[in-house]
Amino acid sequence: xGFYTSRDGLVRCDHCGAPPAPGLAACxxxxxxxxxxxxxxxxxxxxxxxxxxxxxxxxxNLEITRACVxxxxxxxxxxxxxxxxxxxxxxxxxxxxxxxxxxxxRQYMQLAGKGLGAAVTxxxxxxxAALLGKLFDAITDD
Ligand SMILES: [Zn+2]
Ligand SMILES: [Zn+2]
Ligand SMILES: [Zn+2]
Numbered sequence: 001x002g003f004y005t006s007r008d009g010l011v012r013c014d015h016c017g018a019p020p021a022p023g024l025a026a027c028x029x030x031x032x033x034x035x036x037x038x039x040x041x042x043x044x045x046x047x048x049x050x051x052x053x054x055x056x057x058x059x060x061n062l063e064i065t066r067a068c069v070x071x072x073x074x075x076x077x078x079x080x081x082x083x084x085x086x087x088x089x090x091x092x093x094x095x096x097x098x099x100x101x102x103x104x105x106r107q108y109m110q111l112a113g114k115g116l117g118a119a120v121t122x123x124x125x126x127x128x129a130a131l132l133g134k135l136f137d138a139i140t141d142d
Pocket of ligand 2: 043044045046047048057058059060061062
């Protein structure tokens with residue numbers, strides 16, 4: 001049902017007689033699937049069923065894929081999560097920003113902790129303490 005056939009050199013939908021739309025995997029009007037075409041993404045704007053390899057809707061040119069902000073994998077827009085890392089697309093950018101922020105803070109704390117540790121080590125060592133004193137003098141002299 002709904003297959004495309006060639007009749008008098010014209011290819012038309014068996015079901016509704018509509019001409020085939022390039023880039024689509026199913027008839028735009030009656031939704032009959034085209035034969036030998038893998039159906040990809042259903043366009044969220046115009047509902048056209050696009051071919052699997054399409055990145056833009058063959059009917060309305062809407063982008064029907066999106067790249068994951070976490071792993072850069074491109075997934076069809078009708079999927080709620082990334083096909084590679086399973087991160088939900090909803091609020092992904094905010095979550096990435098929070099993640100980057102937390103990582104920065106963690107690194108900063110680690111650095112601050114190390115710096116503090118080094119200062120304590122120097123301060124508890126007599127030579128180090130003298131050096132530290134000189135350093136502080138140098139800073140306050142300026
Ligand atoms: Zn049709
Ligand atoms: Zn569309
Ligand atoms: Zn991902």
